[in-house]
Every structure is written in structure tokens, then in C-alpha cells.
Amino acid sequence: MGGDSKYVGLWYVAPYVIGLALFIAFPFLASFYLSFTDYDLLSKPEYVGLDNYKKLFTRDRTFDKSLKVTLIYVFTTVPLKLVFALFIAVVLNYRLKAINLFRTAYYVPSILGGSVAIAVLWRYIFADTGLVNMAIIALGGEGINWFGDPENALFTITLLRCWQFGSAMVIFLAALQSVDKSLYEAAAIDGAGPWQIFRSITLPLITPVIFFNLIMQTVQAFQEFNGPYIITQGGPLKSTYLLPLYIYDEAFKSFDMGYASAIAWVLFAIIMVLTLIAFWSSKKWVYYAGDKRS
Amino acid sequence: MKKTFIAMALAGTALSGSAQAADLRMSWWGGDSRHAATQEALKVCGEKHGHTIQPEFTGWSGHFEKVATQIAGKTEADIMQINWPWLPIFSKNGDGFADLYELSDTIDLSNWTEDQLAAGTRNGKLNGLPLSTTGRIFVFNKTMYDKAGLELPQTWDDLKAAGPVFAEKLGEEYYPFEGIGLDASLIMQAYVTQKTGTPFIDPTTNEVTWSKEDIVDGITFYQSLVDNHVIQPWGDVAAAGNIALHENPKWSRGEIAGTLQWDSTYFKISDPLAEGMELDYVGMLSQDGEKTEGIYRKASMVFSISANTDEPEAAAQIVNCMLNEPEGIAAMGTARGVPASAAALSQLSEADAFQPMQLKAQEQVLNATGPAISPFMEDQDVRGAIEDSLELFAYGEISAEEAAEEMLYGIQEFLDDL
Numbered sequence: 001m002g003g004d005s006k007y008v009g010l011w012y013v014a015p016y017v018i019g020l021a022l023f024i025a026f027p028f029l030a031s032f033y034l035s036f037t038d039y040d041l042l043s044k045p046e047y048v049g050l051d052n053y054k055k056l057f058t059r060d061r062t063f064d065k066s067l068k069v070t071l072i073y074v075f076t077t078v079p080l081k082l083v084f085a086l087f088i089a090v091v092l093n094y095r096l097k098a099i100n101l102f103r104t105a106y107y108v109p110s111i112l113g114g115s116v117a118i119a120v121l122w123r124y125i126f127a128d129t130g131l132v133n134m135a136i137i138a139l140g141g142e143g144i145n146w147f148g149d150p151e152n153a154l155f156t157i158t159l160l161r162c163w164q165f166g167s168a169m170v171i172f173l174a175a176l177q178s179v180d181k182s183l184y185e186a187a188a189i190d191g192a193g194p195w196q197i198f199r200s201i202t203l204p205l206i207t208p209v210i211f212f213n214l215i216m217q218t219v220q221a222f223q224e225f226n227g228p229y230i231i232t233q234g235g236p237l238k239s240t241y242l243l244p245l246y247i248y249d250e251a252f253k254s255f256d257m258g259y260a261s262a263i264a265w266v267l268f269a270i271i272m273v274l275t276l277i278a279f280w281s282s283k284k285w286v287y288y289a290g291d292k293r294s
Numbered sequence: 295m296k297k298t299f300i301a302m303a304l305a306g307t308a309l310s311g312s313a314q315a316a317d318l319r320m321s322w323w324g325g326d327s328r329h330a331a332t333q334e335a336l337k338v339c340g341e342k343h344g345h346t347i348q349p350e351f352t353g354w355s356g357h358f359e360k361v362a363t364q365i366a367g368k369t370e371a372d373i374m375q376i377n378w379p380w381l382p383i384f385s386k387n388g389d390g391f392a393d394l395y396e397l398s399d400t401i402d403l404s405n406w407t408e409d410q411l412a413a414g415t416r417n418g419k420l421n422g423l424p425l426s427t428t429g430r431i432f433v434f435n436k437t438m439y440d441k442a443g444l445e446l447p448q449t450w451d452d453l454k455a456a457g458p459v460f461a462e463k464l465g466e467e468y469y470p471f472e473g474i475g476l477d478a479s480l481i482m483q484a485y486v487t488q489k490t491g492t493p494f495i496d497p498t499t500n501e502v503t504w505s506k507e508d509i510v511d512g513i514t515f516y517q518s519l520v521d522n523h524v525i526q527p528w529g530d531v532a533a534a535g536n537i538a539l540h541e542n543p544k545w546s547r548g549e550i551a552g553t554l555q556w557d558s559t560y561f562k563i564s565d566p567l568a569e570g571m572e573l574d575y576v577g578m579l580s581q582d583g584e585k586t587e588g589i590y591r592k593a594s595m596v597f598s599i600s601a602n603t604d605e606p607e608a609a610a611q612i613v614n615c616m617l618n619e620p621e622g623i624a625a626m627g628t629a630r631g632v633p634a635s636a637a638a639l640s641q642l643s644e645a646d647a648f649q650p651m652q653l654k655a656q657e658q659v660l661n662a663t664g665p666a667i668s669p670f671m672e673d674q675d676v677r678g679a680i681e682d683s684l685e686l687f688a689y690g691e692i693s694a695e696e697a698a699e700e701m702l703y704g705i706q707e708f709l710d711d712l
Binding site: 041042043123124126127128129145146147148149150230231232233235236237238249252253254255 | 359362390532533536537543
């Protein structure tokens with residue numbers, strides 16, 4: 001390579017690096033600074049020290065409620081979704097007729113799932129006069145108040161997210177297909193049943209992928225916005241008022257970008273701590289083939 | 295010869311002034327009919343004055359956030375349709391938008407009354423030109439009331455009496471009225487304003503005028519409407535999800551037969567009704583001993599010009615054309631209700647452009663009595679304080695007294711921050 005060509009690589013990565021700096025790094029750092037300010041978007045930010053954080057932790061009942069709802073949502077949605085995605089992946093790992101059609105069909109909701117249109121559709125399906133209640137009534141049951149009852153509303157949002165299991169499923173499927181077949185044959189010769197094989201061979205070997213999906217789905221769940229925004233607007237009684245909705249309302253409806261930034265950073269801290277805990281615990285349950293520690 | 299040509303070209307450029315062939319942007323929210331009418335008006339006015347105007351339109355939902363983000367980034371459109379309660383948010387001291395008094399050579403302000411211009415003025419600067427005056431008045435599904443064998447209510451007592459009749463004659467799923475969220479808040483406010491003669495927040499002093507007892511009275515009255523089968527319980531309405539009245543099939547089918555609505559929404563709420571159903575406006579319901587009719591009335595929306603525009607003169611020409619010049623008025627039609635501009639009102643009246651029901655509703659709004667309202671009543675924090683407390687009360691989580699205390703606390707906290 002010529003003298004100048006040593007910089008060619010830098011040119012190639014420049015678009016990404018510039019984009020990262022402008023659209024991720026700068027807003028990220030700016031929001032940290034703004035979390036210590038009183039900033040209404042229209043006038044200059046005014047430094048207020050830790051006031052936003054003090055208010056958040058001492059006298060903001062909406063934050064307490066929203067944090068509680070968010071944690072319930074994450075801790076129910078993520079395990080449900082992972083179990084369901086793994087179950088479907090195991091089924092689709094069998095050599096069935098028209099298997100590619102099934103794989104595509106199960107993946108489609110993931111492509112559509114995050115969209116506003118699907119959230120609107122969900123609203124109609126679970127409305128008091130919607131498809132689900134019509135089916136329940138047709139079967140002789142009594143219609144359920146899915147959105148108007150605070151006990152049920154979060155569950156319907158959880159279901160929407162679980163329905164979007166396709167991307168996790170595809171990753172599980174790839175992991176299942178990479179498991180060495182000779183291990184299954186050896187287990188079968190030793191007389192192991194399907195459940196035993198799954199528990200003692202399949203599951204340990206795909207733990208790195210379970211771990212990956214766990215982290216990704218947790219981060220995504222903490223950022224859920226479209227579903228509750230479109231379907232319930234966070235109600236009733238703020239039972240679906242997840243933290244991203246609260247951040248949005250504070251920033252763009254109450255014009256308190258400083259406070260919204262503080263909430264966003266608390267949310268970031270929670271995600272980071274949970275991720276670190278997951279990484280720490282992974283030493284005890286994630287198996288990496290070839291890793292000497294294993 | 296060459297020098298002469300250059301000199302002529304330069305002179306031509308210098309003489310052209312700031313309003314020559316400008317590229318402008320205009321943003322607004324609305325429905326399909328408003329989008330079509332406004333685009334046509336921009337085309338007509340653009341051609342007349344030699345400007346091109348790029349339209350930027352959306353539905354109501356999210357428009358506030360869009361404008362807020364644009365203004366914060368100084369990328370807002372040159373001409374904007376702004377909701378009246380947003381003026382103090384975007385223009386605390388009057389500098390948030392261009393001062394239209396400074397453009398009065400281009401915009402004929404004589405078409406508005408002093409009161410109308412005052413509604414769009416912040417700190418002595420005319421930040422927005424009112425497009426129409428709107429108010430919340432009672433409108434009922436006359437067809438359903440006829441089926442129930444009832445006259446349209448004129449008093450709160452009439453309305454209360456209609457609940458059991460609807461349940462008995464039409465069925466348990468039929469209600470003579472509706473109201474949760476903002477609508478519940480406005481029902482309560484109308485009732486208490488009639489009793490006290492004052493608005494919740496005094497717009498001149500920014501102080502709360504109601505006592506805790508006044509608010510408890512209003513909340514208790516709201517509950518009496520629910521208990522009398524006048525209004526469907528909050529939780530049952532929420533069962534349909536986050537859905538507007540005009541999108542609610544129960545409204546279309548007549549299962550909900552009344553609402554306290556902006557008069558300017560006539561087409562929005564009448565279009566979805568099942569065939570053969572008719573709406574009728576009755577103005578404000580009354581109560582014994584009321585001090586005022588208690589109407590919630592305001593400038594519906596205003597046209598503002600960006601404080602950051604490079605082409606204020608050109609933008610002013612387009613605004614004037616749409617609101618005051620025959621071509622623009624004809625194109626705009628009644629897409630924003632009965633216009634506030636005298637020139638537009640006169641031209642459209644002569645052209646029989648209004649539906650009789652539109653005019654009836656507008657007349658009721660303009661004739662009803664009521665104290666001036668504070669634009670802060672539509673601020674997110676004030677609305678949240680009232681509606682969240684009402685919701686907690688409606689779900690039985692807190693008492694009427696606690697709800698009143700919550701409202702007062704939340705609103706006072708907001709006012710203290712001003």
C-alpha cells in the first residue's frame with residue numbers, strides 16, 4: 001500500500017464514527033449535563049445541581065409508580081418472551097413439512113410488532129367489544145375489561161411484546177442447529193429421554209445465546225414506548241405508565257427536559273446495574289465450549 | 295451595454311424588496327378537509343404573491359410535540375397554526391413569535407376586534423391572529439333522545455333525569471351523555487363555574503379562585519351523573535383503550551347520546567354517526583341560582599409567524615391572503631370553523647358557506663356568558679393535576695376531599711413555578 005493508503009481505513013469508518021459522535025455520543029453526554037439543569041427547551045439551561053435527582057427520589061410519586069410498573073413489566077415480559085421464543089424455536093427445529101413457511105410465519109410479528117399500526121390493532125383486539133372478548137363470550141364466558149382494569153392493562157401490553165418473539169426465536173433456532181448432533185446420538189444410546197436430552201445437553205450448550213437474548217430483551221423492555229403510548233396512554237391509574245412514557249411527557253409536554261434527562265439517566269443506571277449483575281452471574285451458569293473455566 | 299445590463303439587474307434586485315419570490319413553509323394540524331382546503335389556499339395565495347409555500351401537516355396527536363421540538367431547534371415553519379393555550383408556553387414574554395403589529399402594513403388587522411387581538415397578544419406583542427372563537431357547549435344525539443321520548447335537556451336536572459329513562463327505554467348500554475379525562479374535568483369546571491361565577495384559575499392574577507369545598511361539590515356532582523346512569527363509569531369507558539369520542543363505535547351507534555364539545559368539531563362528531571341520526575346543540579345546561587352560564591370559551595387557534603423567519607413580509611402576505619383576501623378566503627372555506635376575520639365572515643356568509651348547525655353552535659358560543667379562562671388550564675401539568683385526581687376518585691382510590699386537595703396541590707405547585 002502507498003503512503004496515503006494507511007488512512008483509507010479511517011475514511012471507511014468515518015461515516016459511522018461521525019454518526020456515532022453526533023447522534024449518540026453527543027446527545028448521551030448532553031443529556032447527562034442537562035440532568036443537572038432546569039431546561040425548558042426554549043430558553044438556556046440553568047444549572048441546578050442535584051435538584052432534579054433530589055426531587056426524583058424524595059417527592060415524585062409519579063416516578064415511584066412508573067418505576068414500579070416498569071420493573072413489573074420487565075420482570076414478567078422478558079422471562080415469558082424468552083421461554084416462549086425458545087419453545088417455538090425447539091418446535092421449529094424439528095424436520096416438519098413446510099418448515100420454512102412456519103419459520104417465516106412465526107418471525108413476521110417481529111417485523112411488524114414494534115409498529116404503531118400493530119399497537120392500534122392490539123387496541124381493537126383487546127377492546128371491550130374486540131375480538132378477544134367476542135371469542136370469550138362465544139365460548140360462554142364473560143367479557144374481560146382488558147384496558148379499563150388496572151390489574152389487566154399491563155398484561156395486555158406484556159402480551160404484545162411477547163407476541164414479538166421472532167427475533168429471539170431466530171437466534172435460538174440458530175443456536176439449536178449448531179449443537180453437535182453426536183452428543184444427541186450418544187445420549188440416545190445411553191437411554192436418555194427427550195426432556196433429559198433437552199435439559200442436560202441442549203440447554204447448557206445454548207446458554208451463551210440465552211444470555212445474549214436475556215440482555216438484549218431486558219434492554220428493549222426497559223425502552224418500551226409504542227405499545228402503552230398508543231393503546232392506553234399509560235392509564236388507567238398509570239398502571240401502564242412505563243418510564244419512557246414519563247420521560248417523553250416530561251420532556252415534550254411539560255417542557256422539563258432537565259428533569260426528563262435525570263429520569264433517563266436513572267433508567268440508564270438501572271439497566272446498567274442489571275446488565276452487570278447478569279454478566280457477573282453468567283460465570284456461574286453460561287457454558288462456553290472450549291473455555292477452560294468451564 | 296454590458297455595464298448597463300448589470301446595473302439594471304442590480305437595481306432590479308435592490309428594488310425587489312424582502313417579499314419577492316420567497317420559499318416558505320407552513321405547518322398545521324387537522325383532518326382531511328382542512329388539509330385539502332389549506333393546501334389549496336397556499337397554492338392560490340402563493341401564485342398571487344409570487345411565493346412558494348411548502349405545506350407540513352399532521353393530525354392533532356403529536357403536533358404539539360413536533361412544534362415544540364422545531365421551535366427548540368429554531369427549525370419551525372415560517373407560518374404556523376398554533377393552539378391558543380400554547381402561546382404562553384412558546385412565548386413567555388412575547389418574543390417567541392414575530393410581532394404581527396410590526397407587520398400591520400401587510401396584514402389588515404382591522405378585520406379583528408380589539409378583544410380578539412388581545413387574545414393573541416403576549417406582553418404587548420401580537421403573537422397570533424385568532425382564526426375563530428370556539429367554546430365547549432352541550433350537543434346531543436336528538437334521534438336517541440326522541441327514541442327515549444325525551445326533550446333535549448336544558449338543565450343539569452333534565453340531564454340527570456334522562457339517565458334512568460335511557461336505561462329503561464333503550465337498554466342498560468345506552469347513556470345520555472359521556473365524560474372521562476378532559477371531558478370529565480370540563481363538566482366539573484362548568485358546574486362549579488356556574489355556582490361560583492369564577493374560573494378555576496384567574497387569568498389576570500394566575501391564582502386559584504376555588505376553595506376545596508367548591509371542588510368537592512363539583513366532583514360529587516360528577517359522581518352523581520355516573521350514579522344516575524348519565525355517564526358510563528370511567529373504567530368501562532377505558533375498556534375501549536385510548537380512543538377518541540368520534541372513533542368510538544358507541545358514539546356512532548348512539549349508545550352515547552351527548553357530549554360537552556367544541557362547537558368547531560361539528561363535522562368531526564356528526565360524520566361518524568349512523569345514517570339518519572341527527573345532532574343538536576343546546577348551549578350550556580343551567581342550574582338554579584347560577585351566577586354565570588359558565589362557558590369555556592377561547593380563541594380556537596391562531597396563525598403565527600416564526601420569530602426566526604428570514605421572510606416575515608412574505609409570510610405576512612400569505613397570512614393576510616388566507617384570512618383577508620377573497621381568493622384565500624374562498625379556498626380556506628370553513629375548514630377552521632366560523633372565521634374570526636370580519637372579511638372572511640362576510641364573504642363566506644354571502645356565499646352561504648356555513649351549515650345552519652355550525653352557525654347555531656357558534657351563536658350559542660358567542661352569546662353564552664362565562665368568565666375569561668386562563669390559557670394555563672390546558673397546560674399538561676394543570677390538566678394532569680385535575681384529570682389524574684378525578685381518575686383516582688372515579689376508580690374509588692381516593693375520596694372527593696382527597697381529590698380536591700390533590701388538584702389544589704398540583705395546580706398551586708405549577709403556579710408557584712411560573
